[in-house]
Structures are given as C-alpha cells and as structure tokens.
Amino acid sequence: MPPLKQLLRDHHLRHTTARQEVFAALQSAERPLFIHQIVNLCPLSNRTSVYRTLNLFATLGIIETITSGWKSRYELAGPFKPHHHHLHCTACHQLIQLDIPILEETIKSFADSHEYMLTGHHIELTGLCKKCQLSLSQGRD
Ligand SMILES: [Zn+2]
Ligand SMILES: [Zn+2]
Structure with missing residues (x-):
C-alpha cells in the first residue's frame, strides 16, 4: 500500500x-x-x-x-x-538543496537536552547567489 x-x-x-x-x-x-x-x-x-x-x-x-x-x-x-534545507537567492529565487548532518545532530541534541519531542524545524538560508552578486556589482538590475 x-x-x-x-x-x-x-x-x-x-x-x-x-x-x-x-x-x-x-x-x-x-x-x-x-x-x-x-x-x-x-x-x-x-x-x-x-x-x-x-x-x-x-x-x-x-x-x-x-x-x-x-x-x-x-x-x-x-x-x-529526505529531510533537507535550502539556500535561497533573494534576487533570482534559485533554491539550492542543503544537507547538513551536523546541523541535524545539533538540533536533535539540543531538543534532547530540553526533554523535548521534536516534530520538525524550519531553517532557510537566504542571500545572493554568485551570479546575482556579480550582476549587482556590475550595476545591472
Ligand atoms: Zn541569484
Ligand atoms: Zn534539518
């Protein structure tokens, strides 16, 4: 099924x-x-x-x-x-998938130390991709 x-x-x-x-x-x-x-x-x-x-x-x-x-x-x-996070370019809205085991372990042990049953978390990294940084520094759009 x-x-x-x-x-x-x-x-x-x-x-x-x-x-x-x-x-x-x-x-x-x-x-x-x-x-x-x-x-x-x-x-x-x-x-x-x-x-x-x-x-x-x-x-x-x-x-x-x-x-x-x-x-x-x-x-x-x-x-x-599979669980993952994203890098999000705020200019072109490109998303890059991130898989960060150490982040997951840290979150889990933090929750454990508070005797917390974790059901989820949301972490989104925002910024500018390389292409958008370049076009910004060259004064285009
Ligand atoms: Zn971009
Ligand atoms: Zn995660």
Missing part, C-alpha cells in the same frame, strides 16, 4: 483524485513547486481542490511550505522525501 493511502486512512480521509494527483506532482518534482506549477501537473483536479489538498497536506505534515516574500513553494516532507 502506498504510504499516502495509509496515512490518509489513518486520518479517516479518502484517497481522492486531487490528493493522489497533488502527491504525485510533488513526488516527481526535483524542486519545490509553485502553486501554478502544481495546478498544471494536476489536470484532473480544479484549482480549488488543489488549494484544499495543499492545506490538508500541510496540516498533516505531508508537505513543507517554503515562503519567499509573498510566494510559497511546496515540497514533500519527511518521511516522503
């Missing part, structure tokens, strides 16, 4: 077309997706169902929301995708 179906069943939720489509779209994506990209990848679901599904998935911890300014991008959360 696919993990999504099991998880929905545990919450007494149906495995609807929109839920399957949104999940498949996020699963096949190599990068976090904007909502219009998700809508395009879900031809059998209307925009409203896609929005509702994203809200549900966020509540259930199936997806992570990455906010940059007023735009949001979505990606699958653990256990559906």
Whole structure:
C-alpha cells in the first residue's frame, strides 16, 4: 500500500483524485513547486481542490511550505522525501538543496537536552547567489 493511502486512512480521509494527483506532482518534482506549477501537473483536479489538498497536506505534515516574500513553494516532507534545507537567492529565487548532518545532530541534541519531542524545524538560508552578486556589482538590475 502506498504510504499516502495509509496515512490518509489513518486520518479517516479518502484517497481522492486531487490528493493522489497533488502527491504525485510533488513526488516527481526535483524542486519545490509553485502553486501554478502544481495546478498544471494536476489536470484532473480544479484549482480549488488543489488549494484544499495543499492545506490538508500541510496540516498533516505531508508537505513543507517554503515562503519567499509573498510566494510559497511546496515540497514533500519527511518521511516522503529526505529531510533537507535550502539556500535561497533573494534576487533570482534559485533554491539550492542543503544537507547538513551536523546541523541535524545539533538540533536533535539540543531538543534532547530540553526533554523535548521534536516534530520538525524550519531553517532557510537566504542571500545572493554568485551570479546575482556579480550582476549587482556590475550595476545591472
Ligand atoms: Zn541569484
Ligand atoms: Zn534539518
């Protein structure tokens, strides 16, 4: 049984077309997706169902929301995708995936020392990529 179906069943939720489509779209994506990209990848679901599904998935911890300014991008959360963080360029909005084992260990031992059961964390590194630093120093846009 696919993990999504099991998880929905545990919450007494149906495995609807929109839920399957949104999940498949996020699963096949190599990068976090904007909502219009998700809508395009879900031809059998209307925009409203896609929005509702994203809200549900966020509540259930199936997806992570990455906010940059007023735009949001979505990606699958653990256990559906390996946990990672991003470097986010605030000029061109390029995202680079970061996997920092020492950061994860530090967070975990910090939580342990407070006898805290950790359910998640959000760390986003923002700045300018090399290309944008160059174009800034050359006075272009
Ligand atoms: Zn950039
Ligand atoms: Zn982490």
